[in-house]
Amino acid sequence: MSSKAQLSWVPFFTLFRRECMRFQKVAAQTLLTPLINSSLYLLIFGVSLGQHISLVSGVSYLAFLIPGLVMMSCLNNAFQNSSSSVGGAKFAGELEDFKVTPLSEQQIIWALSFGGLARGLIVGFITYLVGQAFYFLTHGAWLGVEHPLILLFFLIVGGLAFAQLGLMVAFWAKTFDQLSVVGGFILLPLLYLGGVFFSIESLHPFWRNLAQFNPLLYLINGVRYGILGISDVPLGFAAVVSLLALLLMYVLALRLLRVSSFSRW
Amino acid sequence: MxxxxxxxxxxxxxxxxxxxxxxxxxxxxxxxxxxxxxxxxxxxxxxxxxxxxxxxxxxxxxxxxxxxxxxxxxxxxxxxxxxxxxxxxxxxxxxxxxxxxxxxxxxxxxxxxxxxxxxxxxxxxxxxxxxxxxxxxxxxxxxxxxxxxxxxxxxxxxxxxxxxxxxxxxxxxxxxxxxxxxxxxxxxxxxxxxxxxxxxxxxxxxxxxxxxxxxxxxxxxxxxHELTQRQVVVVLKSELKPIRHPLLVAQREHELEFRLPASMAVGELLLELGLDMAVVQDLRISEGSLEDAFQCIVGEKS
Known part of the structure; x- marks a missing residue:
């Protein structure tokens, strides 16, 4: 490998490795807690309440819920990973290391994004496995994956977009409070109202129209189509909205990286 | 490079x-x-x-x-x-x-x-x-x-x-x-x-x-050297009557202490003093320190 090529790939993979090691070192917090959360959602909503809910599409409520929870886990963890990594690095003064070494802006953005995506995919997969267990116990059969490549596409695009949203917020934030405001007051409502727990077909037309403006609706329905083969929104349109969301997040994260201070909080 | x-x-x-x-x-x-x-x-x-x-x-x-x-x-x-x-x-x-x-x-x-x-x-x-x-x-x-x-x-x-x-x-x-x-x-x-x-x-x-x-x-x-003054101590064999010199800092029983600017040589000082070399037992010369130079620079306008 030439020295020039080494300079571009080694720093990227090093930073990516650091991100993965970071969440593995606190696995109880980053991987186990989401596992418990997903189990509780599936038990309470999917198994207990789900018996009394019938859907227009004909699939069981538990089957409907699993893809939504997989995507919610993936997006939430991708966001949490990159935002807490940069926020923590700012707090410790470690972010200055990124600035004083020859890491490029692109390497920082993409290594941190793929680190967030890695955690999002692992937690999403764990959620899927837990969902499978509940599904097998209640239905006596396994829940298949109808379109694996489509599933992977929406998970990767969504995970990267949310990891970059996390970067953007963390580069912008000057305190941990500001960091948690975005997660708690903006992201969580959008996730819950993005069709994780219900089909927008069941909503009043006013709310159904309003929900169309929530980009998470398209990401979540993309994953639902990948697993179940059903979606509340046209798949092609969902793919375009998801890619546009990723592009927007990338541009904003890059902008914030350029203008923000790397100094310690 | x-x-x-x-x-x-x-x-x-x-x-x-x-x-x-x-x-x-x-x-x-x-x-x-x-x-x-x-x-x-x-x-x-x-x-x-x-x-x-x-x-x-x-x-x-x-x-x-x-x-x-x-x-x-x-x-x-x-x-x-x-x-x-x-x-x-x-x-x-x-x-x-x-x-x-x-x-x-x-x-x-x-x-x-x-x-x-x-x-x-x-x-x-x-x-x-x-x-x-x-x-x-x-x-x-x-x-x-x-x-x-x-x-x-x-x-x-x-x-x-x-x-x-x-x-x-x-x-x-x-x-x-x-x-x-x-x-x-x-x-x-x-x-x-x-x-x-x-x-x-x-x-x-x-x-x-x-x-x-x-x-x-x-x-x-x-x-x-440029910013500080050297300390020159002339040690004498015998006590000298009090002398007057603009660079004299202290006169003790057998010692004369001077502060010399960088521009002045020790020989010049000795000539100016007109001392008989037979009475000079020793010469102790010490440079100023970086701290003195620092104080000279930082102290002058603060």
Whole structure:
């Protein structure tokens, strides 16, 4: 490998490795807690309440819920990973290391994004496995994956977009409070109202129209189509909205990286 | 990069934070292979200058050139040849010393850097602590880790911002020994410190800045000679009756103490005194110190 090529790939993979090691070192917090959360959602909503809910599409409520929870886990963890990594690095003064070494802006953005995506995919997969267990116990059969490549596409695009949203917020934030405001007051409502727990077909037309403006609706329905083969929104349109969301997040994260201070909080 | 290319040139550098101008048009250069001391009281602008060089801050005006490359125009090159030791301790919460150095090597494009890492850890007495996290290290070890990080990529220019702040005297001495060793290996070093006695011993040249302005720059001993007065004590065999001379500081039983400006030779003084050489038993001449020079510069306008 030439020295020039080494300079571009080694720093990227090093930073990516650091991100993965970071969440593995606190696995109880980053991987186990989401596992418990997903189990509780599936038990309470999917198994207990789900018996009394019938859907227009004909699939069981538990089957409907699993893809939504997989995507919610993936997006939430991708966001949490990159935002807490940069926020923590700012707090410790470690972010200055990124600035004083020859890491490029692109390497920082993409290594941190793929680190967030890695955690999002692992937690999403764990959620899927837990969902499978509940599904097998209640239905006596396994829940298949109808379109694996489509599933992977929406998970990767969504995970990267949310990891970059996390970067953007963390580069912008000057305190941990500001960091948690975005997660708690903006992201969580959008996730819950993005069709994780219900089909927008069941909503009043006013709310159904309003929900169309929530980009998470398209990401979540993309994953639902990948697993179940059903979606509340046209798949092609969902793919375009998801890619546009990723592009927007990338541009904003890059902008914030350029203008923000790397100094310690 | 030619052998005589200046490792660092600061040209008309200005840095403002809002309406406060921390650096006011500072210019100096650092020569290849030297230890250069950037001295000044707290808030003088030393860290602001270093922050511009490592691109943590953008200059408001002027330039910082590293081996002829503008740090704003070609930052990836300039950062690849700089080792930077910040003033404040950095806490890498999740990782141990070895992992931190491994990451740092990777950021500089070095995938397999075990030999270099081991040499640094051994040399800085951190080898046995390599599996410890930063919070498990003592203050001195944390400082040494900062230096270790700055050296993993074999930098050509090392910037040390108060590397011995809060460090005990034994460790300070060993760190300065290491700095001299690095100089012998061809590394150019710019350091800031409040220990002026140590700076006087270590630095080939110094710049003194105060309130954002460069007050003087030059060879350390040349500056001391220029800015301070020599103490000359004439020891006499027998007691002398009281004499009057504008440079006389004190007259004791067998001693006459004078303060001589750099422009005056000791011989001139003796001629002026008209002393019979037979009564002079000894002459004790001591130079001023860097601290005296520093006080002379910093004290004059503050």
């Amino acid at each position: 030619s052998a005589d290319q200046s490792p660092l040139e600061i040209k008309g550098l200005r840095k403002s934070y809002g309406s406060f101008e921390a650096v006011k048009g500072v210019s100096f250069d650092v020569r290849p292979g030297e230890i250069f001391g950037l001295l000044g009281p707290n808030g003088a602008g030393k860290t602001s200058i270093i922050s511009v060089v490592v691109t943590l801050e953008r200059p408001s005006a002027g330039q910082a050139l590293v081996f002829g490359q503008d740090v704003q125009v070609n930052p990836r090159y300039t950062k690849s040849v700089i080792g930077y030791v910040p003033q404040e301790i950095i806490n890498h919460g999740f990782f141990n010393v070895e992992e931190i150095l491994s990451f740092y090597s990777g950021y500089f494009g070095k995938r397999k850097n075990q030999d270099r890492m081991e040499w640094i850890l051994q040399r800085l007495q951190l080898w046995e602590h390599r599996k410890k996290k930063v919070k498990q290290l003592s203050g001195g070890m944390k400082r040494r880790l900062l230096i270790a990080k700055a050296l993993v990529h074999e930098p050509k220019l090392l910037l040390l911002d108060e590397p011995t702040a809060g460090v005990d005297i034994e460790l300070r001495c060993s760190l300065w020994d290491f700095v001299v060793e690095l100089k012998k290996m061809g590394v150019t070093i710019l350091l800031t410190t409040h220990y002026l006695e140590e700076a006087e011993k270590l630095c080939d040249r110094v710049a003194i800045i105060h309130q954002g302005e460069l007050r003087c720059v030059g060879e350390t001993h040349g500056l001391i």
